[in-house]
Amino acid sequence: MGQFTNARGYPIGQMSRETxxxxxxxxxxxxxxxxxxxxxxxxxxxxYNHDQLKxxxxxxxxxxxxxxxxxxxxxxxxxxxxxxxCSEVHDLTVDHLASVRDKIANLKxxxxxxxxxxxxxxxxxxPECPILDALFEVN
Amino acid sequence: MGQFTNARGYPIGQMSRETxxxxxxxxxxxxxxxxxxxxxxxxxxxxYNHDQLKxxxxxxxxxxxxxxxxxxxxxxxxxxxxxxxCSEVHDLTVDHLASVRDKIANLKxxxxxxxxxxxxxxxxxxPECPILDALFEVN
DNA sequence: CTTGCATCTGTAGCTGCTACAGATCGTATC
DNA sequence: GATACGATCTGTAGCAGCTACAGATGCAAG
Numbered sequence: 001m002g003q004f005t006n007a008r009g010y011p012i013g014q015m016s017r018e019t020x021x022x023x024x025x026x027x028x029x030x031x032x033x034x035x036x037x038x039x040x041x042x043x044x045x046x047x048y049n050h051d052q053l054k055x056x057x058x059x060x061x062x063x064x065x066x067x068x069x070x071x072x073x074x075x076x077x078x079x080x081x082x083x084x085x086c087s088e089v090h091d092l093t094v095d096h097l098a099s100v101r102d103k104i105a106n107l108k109x110x111x112x113x114x115x116x117x118x119x120x121x122x123x124x125x126x127p128e129c130p131i132l133d134a135l136f137e138v139n
Numbered sequence: 140m141g142q143f144t145n146a147r148g149y150p151i152g153q154m155s156r157e158t159x160x161x162x163x164x165x166x167x168x169x170x171x172x173x174x175x176x177x178x179x180x181x182x183x184x185x186x187y188n189h190d191q192l193k194x195x196x197x198x199x200x201x202x203x204x205x206x207x208x209x210x211x212x213x214x215x216x217x218x219x220x221x222x223x224x225c226s227e228v229h230d231l232t233v234d235h236l237a238s239v240r241d242k243i244a245n246l247k248x249x250x251x252x253x254x255x256x257x258x259x260x261x262x263x264x265x266p267e268c269p270i271l272d273a274l275f276e277v278n
Numbered sequence: 279c280t281t282g283c284a285t286c287t288g289t290a291g292c293t294g295c296t297a298c299a300g301a302t303c304g305t306a307t308c
Numbered sequence: 309g310a311t312a313c314g315a316t317c318t319g320t321a322g323c324a325g326c327t328a329c330a331g332a333t334g335c336a337a338g
Contacts, residue, residue, distance in 0.1 A: 013284060023285085024327060032325090043334045045285055058274050066249055069325070079271050086268040090260045093270055097253040104246045107239055110205055114236040121229045129225040131232055132218050135197045152315060162316085163296060171294095182303045184316055208294070279338100286333065292326085302317065308310085 009039060009047030019056045026056065034059060034069060034076075067096060148178060148186030158195045165195065173198060173208060173215075206235060 016023045029035040035055060039047045048056075055076075062072045071092060078088050120130040155162045168174040174194060178186045187195075194215075201211045210231060217227050259269040 011284075012286095022327075025325080027286090028326065041334080043285090044287095045334065054275060061274050063325095065252060066246075075271065075274070079275075086260060086270075087262045089268045089270045090257065090262050093253060093257055093260075097250065097257065100246055100250050100253060104243060104250065107205075107243045107246070111236065111239050111243065113204060114232060114239060118229065118232055118236065121225060121232075123226045123229050129228045131225075131228045132214065135200050135214070136193060136218075150315075151317095161296075164294080166317095167295065180303080182316090183318095184303065202294090281336105281338085283336095284334075287331095289329085291328075293324100295323085297322075298320085300318095303315075305313090305315100307312085 008041075009049055010053060012046045012048070015048050015053060015056060018053065019060050021056055021060050029056075029059065032069070034073060065096075066100060071096065147180075148188055149192060151185045151187070154187050154192060154195060157192065158199050160195055160199050168195075168198065171208070173212060204235075205239060210235065 010018075012023055012026055015021070015026055021029075026035065030037060036052065038049070038052060041047055058076075059072055062075065063069075067075070074092060075089065078085075078092075117131050117134055120134075122130075149157075151162055151165055154160070154165055160168075165174065169176060175191065177188070177191060180186055197215075198211055201214065202208075206214070213231060214228065217224075217231075256270050256273055259273075261269075
């Protein structure tokens with residue numbers, strides 16, 4: 001970060017490069033009210049400030065952790081209230097963790113079913129395939 | 140299954156009840172060409188046959204295993220060709236298994252990050268929250 | 279002044295459904 | 309035959325969370 005470079009704010013392309021969030025996605029976040037409407041140049045281009053950069057980083061990290069946009073909105077509301085309580089954030093995160101664990105459990109079941117099916121398969125160039133049979137079975 | 144009940148085919152509601160696939164979803168599958176266009180009564184209601192019931196079961200099972208609709212289309216194409224080879228099915232399934240394992244691995248990383256964040260949290264009614272801090276950190 | 283990339287708005291598409299509204303079908307009962 | 313009532317019909321729009329255009333401008337360097 002140069003010392004004078006951002007006196008007039010960051011254009012959207014720089015926001016994108018620094019956070020790794022796609023330009024179209026940044027505009028999308030603005031449209032749905034997750035990012036604030038930034039200042040504009042005389043010509044109409046967006047000019048972001050440092051707080052907005054931090055906010056976008058936050059969104060990106062939270063998305064990376066699998067929070068939905070609505071959950072992120074909730075986190076911002078808590079953070080924006082001066083009196084938010086840490087335990088609300090805690091609870092939201094615990095809920096999210098539970099849903100992640102749930103997904104893991106389901107995927108593991110899947111994994112077992114798929115690998116069982118695969119191990120039944122002789123892999124020959126024949127028209128009898130135990131995998132297709134398993135899927136076609138009516139009972 | 141009664142012996143005469145389906146002489147004239149299954150109406151969509153029965154297809155739905157037997158397979159557990161939502162009526163709207165069955166019509167959706169038809170629209171995207173995953174289910175064939177069924178016969179119609181004089182009045183225009185859909186009348187399905189047993190093959191179509193099997194096909195819908197197949198879709199439902201494959202969806203349950205996390206195959207995408209496109210992958211299922213691929214499986215049907217293989218099954219519909221008289222000369223499909225079992226090893227193509229095998230390979231598609233192996234690929235799918237790999238993507239399931241990949242998802243599991245990613246979710247496990249997530250799980251660890253979330254549970255670490257949670258264990259940092261004292262849960263107090265204070266405005267310093269290590270969870271929010273972790274998300275807001277710029278570096 | 280021109281070149282040329284960056285950005286703009288607006289809209290449509292993606293996956294896999296789901297949810298209407300408003301009309302018609304089909305069957306049982308009177 | 310009339311009527312009632314659930315099942316089904318078509319068509320369209322919505323959900324999450326983006327992504328991908330088209331066609332018009334902005335802006336900075338040479």
